[in-house]
Amino acid sequence: MSRFFRPAGDSDSDTEESEEELMSSDEEAPTKPTASKPTGMARFLKGAASSSSSESESEEESDEDEDEKEHPQKKNRFLVGGDSDESDEDEKRVVKSAIEKRLEEMEAVMKNIDNATKINDWVAISNEFDKLTRLVERRTNLAEKVPASYIHTLVSLDQTLNLALAKEKEAKKKMNAANARALNTMKQKIRKTGKEYEKEIKMLQEDPVAFEREYIVPVVLSPAPQTSKKRVKLEADAEAGADDDFTTVGKGGKAMQYTSESIFTNLQLIQEARGKKNTDRAEQIRILEKLLDVAATVYQRLRVLLGLISARFDYNSSIATHMPIELWTSAQREVDTLINILAVEPKYSVEEMALEYDELAERTPDQEKDGIVRIRGSIISFIDRLDDEFTKSLQNIDPHGTEYVERLRDEKGLYQTICLSQGYYEKTKQDDPLSRVILRRLDHIYSKPDAVVQALEVNVAASSCPPLVSLSSSGSSKALIQSLCVHLYRSGSGILKMRAMLYHVYHHALHNDFYRARDMLLMSHLQETVHGADVMTQILYNRAVVQIGLSAFRIGLVREAQATLQDIFNTQRVKELLAQGVHQQRYQTLTPEQEKAERQRQLPFHMHINTELLEAAFLVSSMLVEIPMLANIDDDDQRRKATSRPFRRLLDFADRQVFTGPPESTRDHIMQASKALQVGDWEKCRDLIQSIKIWSLMPESGTVKEMLSKRIQEEALRTYLFTYIPHYKTLSLSLVARTFSLSPKQVNSIVSKMIWTEELAASLDQGLGVVVFHYVDQSRLQQLALTLADRAATLVEQNEKALDTKQGTASWGERAEGLKGEKRGEQSVENRRRGERSRGTARGRILPYLSLLRKPCLLIDVFL
Numbered sequence: 001m002s003r004f005f006r007p008a009g010d011s012d013s014d015t016e017e018s019e020e021e022l023m024s025s026d027e028e029a030p031t032k033p034t035a036s037k038p039t040g041m042a043r044f045l046k047g048a049a050s051s052s053s054s055e056s057e058s059e060e061e062s063d064e065d066e067d068e069k070e071h072p073q074k075k076n077r078f079l080v081g082g083d084s085d086e087s088d089e090d091e092k093r094v095v096k097s098a099i100e101k102r103l104e105e106m107e108a109v110m111k112n113i114d115n116a117t118k119i120n121d122w123v124a125i126s127n128e129f130d131k132l133t134r135l136v137e138r139r140t141n142l143a144e145k146v147p148a149s150y151i152h153t154l155v156s157l158d159q160t161l162n163l164a165l166a167k168e169k170e171a172k173k174k175m176n177a178a179n180a181r182a183l184n185t186m187k188q189k190i191r192k193t194g195k196e197y198e199k200e201i202k203m204l205q206e207d208p209v210a211f212e213r214e215y216i217v218p219v220v221l222s223p224a225p226q227t228s229k230k231r232v233k234l235e236a237d238a239e240a241g242a243d244d245d246f247t248t249v250g251k252g253g254k255a256m257q258y259t260s261e262s263i264f265t266n267l268q269l270i271q272e273a274r275g276k277k278n279t280d281r282a283e284q285i286r287i288l289e290k291l292l293d294v295a296a297t298v299y300q301r302l303r304v305l306l307g308l309i310s311a312r313f314d315y316n317s318s319i320a321t322h323m324p325i326e327l328w329t330s331a332q333r334e335v336d337t338l339i340n341i342l343a344v345e346p347k348y349s350v351e352e353m354a355l356e357y358d359e360l361a362e363r364t365p366d367q368e369k370d371g372i373v374r375i376r377g378s379i380i381s382f383i384d385r386l387d388d389e390f391t392k393s394l395q396n397i398d399p400h401g402t403e404y405v406e407r408l409r410d411e412k413g414l415y416q417t418i419c420l421s422q423g424y425y426e427k428t429k430q431d432d433p434l435s436r437v438i439l440r441r442l443d444h445i446y447s448k449p450d451a452v453v454q455a456l457e458v459n460v461a462a463s464s465c466p467p468l469v470s471l472s473s474s475g476s477s478k479a480l481i482q483s484l485c486v487h488l489y490r491s492g493s494g495i496l497k498m499r500a501m502l503y504h505v506y507h508h509a510l511h512n513d514f515y516r517a518r519d520m521l522l523m524s525h526l527q528e529t530v531h532g533a534d535v536m537t538q539i540l541y542n543r544a545v546v547q548i549g550l551s552a553f554r555i556g557l558v559r560e561a562q563a564t565l566q567d568i569f570n571t572q573r574v575k576e577l578l579a580q581g582v583h584q585q586r587y588q589t590l591t592p593e594q595e596k597a598e599r600q601r602q603l604p605f606h607m608h609i610n611t612e613l614l615e616a617a618f619l620v621s622s623m624l625v626e627i628p629m630l631a632n633i634d635d636d637d638q639r640r641k642a643t644s645r646p647f648r649r650l651l652d653f654a655d656r657q658v659f660t661g662p663p664e665s666t667r668d669h670i671m672q673a674s675k676a677l678q679v680g681d682w683e684k685c686r687d688l689i690q691s692i693k694i695w696s697l698m699p700e701s702g703t704v705k706e707m708l709s710k711r712i713q714e715e716a717l718r719t720y721l722f723t724y725i726p727h728y729k730t731l732s733l734s735l736v737a738r739t740f741s742l743s744p745k746q747v748n749s750i751v752s753k754m755i756w757t758e759e760l761a762a763s764l765d766q767g768l769g770v771v772v773f774h775y776v777d778q779s780r781l782q783q784l785a786l787t788l789a790d791r792a793a794t795l796v797e798q799n800e801k802a803l804d805t806k807q808g809t810a811s812w813g814e815r816a817e818g819l820k821g822e823k824r825g826e827q828s829v830e831n832r833r834r835g836e837r838s839r840g841t842a843r844g845r846i847l848p849y850l851s852l853l854r855k856p857c858l859l860i861d862v863f864l
Contacts, residue, residue, distance in 0.1 A: 103147060106135050110153050117160050120175075122182035129157075129189060148212060151200045158190050159282070159324060166321030205326050208289060258287070260296040264360045267291070267307055274314065281315045285327075298345050299363050299373060305338045306350070306377045313385050322393035325407065328386070332410075332417055335382050339420050343465035349428065350377040380433035383421050387440055390414055391604060399605030408606060415444050415456045416463065423465035435492045438484050439499060446481060446503040447510065447543075447607055449699075453477040481507045498526060498533060502540045509547040512555055517548050535601060539579045542568065546578065546609060553617040554698065556707045562621035562644060569618050569646050574611055579603045612666060613694050619670045620689060620708065622647035624715045627677045631722035632759065666692055680723075682716035682740060713740050717750055721760060730770045744769075 096104075109132045116124040132153070136146060164183060168175065175183070194201060204211040258266065266287065273279045288308040295301040312331040316323045323331075342348060347365040354376040357363065365371045390410065397404045418441050425434035445453050457471035457480075469487075474480040481504060488500035501524050508517035521527075521544065530541045549564035568577055575581030582590070582598045590598065622644035629643065654660070654671040663669040673688040686709050695701045717740045721731075737747045751771055754760040762773045778786075 099144065102135065102139060102144075106132065106139075106147065107149065109135065110149060113153060113157070117157070120164065120179075122164070122179050122186055125157075126182045126186050126189070129186065133189075133193070146197075146200075148204075151197060151204055151211075154190065154193060154197060155201060155204060157186070158194065161187055161190055162321070162324055169321075205330065208286060209293060258290045258294055260294050260300060263291050263295060263300050263304065264362075267303060268359060270307060270311070274311075281311065284311050285315065297362065297364075298341065298348055299375075301341060302338065302348060302350065302375055305334055305341075306375070309334050309338070309382055313382075313389075316389075322396050323389040325393065325410075328389055328393070329410070331382075332386055332413060335379070335386065336417055336420060338382075339379065339417075339424050340464050343424055343427070346427075347371060348373045348375065350375050350379055351430075352376075352378045352381075352433075378433075379421055379424070380436050383418060383437055383440060386414060386417065387443075392600075394604035394606075395599070395602055404605070411444065412456055415441070416459055418444070419460045419467050419470070420463050420465055422467040423463065426468050427465060431491055435488055435496055438487060439492075439496055442481070442484055442488075442500065442503045445477065446507050449510075450477045453480070478507065478511065495533060495537065498529070499537055499540060501526060502537070502544045506540075506544045506547050509544065509551040512551050514548065514551040514555055514557065514560070517544075517551065518560075521545075521548065536579075539577070539601070539603075542577045543609065546614060550609075550614065550617060553621060554700070554704060556711065558621040558624045558711060561617060562625050565614070565618040565621070566644055566646075569615075569644075572646070574614070578609060578611070580608045580611065610694070610697055613697050616666050616670070616692060616694050618644075619647055619650070619667065623670060623674045623677065624711055626651075627674055628715055628718040628722055631678070631719045663688065666694055677712065677716055677719060680716060680720050682712055685716070686712045713742055714746075714750060716740055717742065717747065718754065721751070721754065725760070725773055725775060728771075728773055730765075730768075730772050733769045733771065 109128050113125055113128045113132070116122075116128065132150070136150060139146060161183070165187070168180070168183070174180065200211070203214070270284050270287065273284070285308070288304060288311055292301065292304045292308060295304050309331050312327045312334075313323070315327055338350070342350060349372055351374050354374040363373050365373055368374075393407055394404065397407055418437060422434065422437045422441060425437060445456065448456075454471060454477075460466060460470045461472045469480065469483045471477065471480050474483055485500045485504045488496050492500060501520065505517045505521050505524075508520065526541065530538055533541075545564060546568060549561045552558075552564060553561035568574055571577065576598075579601050580603060582595060582602075626644055626647055650667060650671060651674055654675070660672065663672050669688045669692050673685040676682075676684040676688065689708055689712065690705050695704060698704055717736060720736075720740075733744055733747050733751070736742075737744050740747075742750075748764070751760070751762075752764060755762055755764070760771075760773070761775060762771050764770075765772055
């Protein structure tokens with residue numbers, strides 16, 4: 001009561017008003033006391049007068065209790081130092097240490113980050129993350145352990161960041177500039193911080209239970225006041241419970257226990273929640289991981305693994321973005337575990353078509369009629385999804401950075417998983433999934449050199465369930481490809497056989513076996529059926545044809561290389577046809593949906609065929625074919641008899657240039673080399689061609705350069721003879737040999753071949769060692785007669801194609817040419833021979849290699 005007795009001079013108006021408000025709140029008066037009514041003193045007198053009465057004391061205690069409930073702050077303010085003993089003070093007051101305060105501050109910042117992520121405010125997230133980083137640095141300087149919630153925040157922010165970046169790419173309306181900059185800034189911060197705590201993040205993702213045990217915070221935070229004894233008891237309970245079974249608290253505050261008896265019930269609940277709008281996929285994954293730890297039987301482990309792998313694949317619901325790499329790695333490891341369990345336990349089988357069974361009951365082989373427990377599931381679908389997500393991640397990663405190389409290292413583990421599943425399907429004799437998984441295996445090795453294939457095959461034979469066919473059993477990569485393709489030829493479906501043939505052809509061409517690759521492609525008649533295949537098969541067909549052209553070029557068959565590559569270069573859409581880029585035409589724009597579909601079909605960067613090297617091979621081959629032809633024909637027939645229109649356009653453009661500087665690009669080197677070859681300067685042409693740097697990317701580049709030098713000498717000789725026929729009656733073979741640095745035997749062979757093919761009207765005098773030219777000038781009538789004969793032959797060929805089309809006996813290429821020729825009206829025969837490219841979804845297809853199938857036309861005497 002001492003607080004009511006104060007000297008009059010010590011009190012001011014504020015104190016009197018506060019005391020009056022406090023005392024007036026204790027009395028249940030119907031009206032508010034005014035300034036003229038001394039409510040404070042009245043209450044004091046009331047308490048003094050009724051001090052002897054127990055009834056009044058109980059009323060006063062009840063009033064004080066009500067006052068405590070209604071105004072706790074006022075009581076704390078005015079009753080500090082009241083009559084409370086030491087034990088009550090310990091119950092009400094909490095003395096927090098500096099560690100607790102720092103933890104509370106970090107928890108508040110992490111809560112702000114969580115709230116900001118819900119509204120996609122990356123500016124606030126970036127600012128709060130900077131605060132959190134400073135707090136972590138302070139704890140590190142004080143030698144304190146980083147709390148587990150910080151690692152959880154890093155993982156959560158990384159996942160949220162990936163989703164935000166994916167949505168930003170797909171969204172038509174982009175976020176504002178400030179938020180976008182903050183998003184990119186956070187990407188760099190998370191990547192940098194993730195490297196510092198890479199070990200902790202990996203532990204959390206691999207084994208969350210062990211991580212929580214490792215990172216138990218020794219201080220327990222609680223909003224309610226606790227005594228020091230209770231706090232010590234909580235810490236002891238937390239440490240003792242670290243080795244016990246885990247306990248999860250649900251939304252209602254009820255403890256959720258996961259035991260081996262409740263596995264099937266929890267699996268059913270997760271299955272029912274799968275695909276719903278508000279399902280927490282991350283929480284489902286955590287629950288399934290805990291269920292896997294408590295699974296006691298083989299059947300329980302298989303059921304949980306099937307659900308866990310499916311949940312990981314469901315985590316990424318967007319088709320455009322790839323699956324997070326951490327989840328992919330976990331899924332790949334769990335697929336290996338699933339196959340290993342099935343390989344060790346042959347009485348359990350996972351099949352796509354299984355009879356109905358009670359999913360809430362335990363099953364053992366003794367309960368089944370045939371002694372085999374069949375579980376509904378699909379391992380091959382997991383393999384397909386793993387492979388597709390791996391390809392999708394490579395498509396979305398910058399191929400020129402280190403992240404792409406690090407991601408590409410995961411291909412070895414994926415390939416071993418594919419081989420492991422192949423061995424399992426061979427052991428269980430499941431033909432359909434076996435063919436599909438063999439095709440996946442071929443997809444990873446058909447375009448790789450032998451050294452890379454050997455690196456992938458290192459641990460295949462040593463696996464727990466090795467396939468029957470491996471590199472160690474086959475001996476070489478060609479034998480391995482042969483055995484795998486033969487299996488698909490015998491047991492695969494139509495599309496699988498087609499793709500196996502294309503893989504086989506590509507691999508032969510990659511090893512410079514041109515004739516075998518060409519014969520296999522022609523005898524398979526794929527050019528007749530590829531137009532009905534899916535787009536990826538058509539892209540694979542284009543890649544096989546291009547690789548055949550490159551193999552012909554590498555072994556010196558420049559005419560075959562030029563004839564093979566000209567079809568794809570005539571389209572001026574090389575990158576698009578090979579699925580290495582999206583082509584934008586001048587008068588055609590792709591819709592967002594079409595562009596998105598095109599980008600999803602793009603091959604990963606490490607599978608690309610170098611288009612600059614491809615263009616160099618095509619242009620050099622065209623130069624060696626076109627330049628002698630230009631020297632052989634008249635100016636009026638040059639345009640009509642062009643075999644390579646892309647090369648002819650570049651050459652005409654180069655001829656129109658007033659000033660030609662030093663060559664810079666590959667095209668400049670080839671065009672200047674072509675001009676030198678036209679005038680017979682074969683040494684300059686050779687030096688320009690060999691100075692092209694792109695040849696270093698071709699295997700055995702030294703051999704290729706030597707081959708090109710030899711072919712340039714031969715074609716220079718042919719060009720010289722075509723150019724100077726009108727000026728010679730005889731020409732010494734020894735002089736020609738010295739001029740072009742060729743042996744007399746080589747010159748004799750070249751000239752004899754030209755005379756045999758009627759390219760030269762001449763004869764050889766072996767005794768004198770000279771060429772005798774028989775130049776005859778054609779009259780105007782003879783020229784017209786030859787022109788008429790050519791047009792009549794063209795008309796007969798066109799009529800035969802139209803007749804074959806109506807009777808249905810023509811080949812696919814001829815029918816396509818005839819039908820499209822009728823629809824398009826007048827069109828030159830030369831363009832129809834090359835064939836029209838399909839439109840729409842079949843954009844990736846080119847017509848078959850007609851130059852290899854084309855036979856000499858029978859000349860008809862038009863004068864009969």
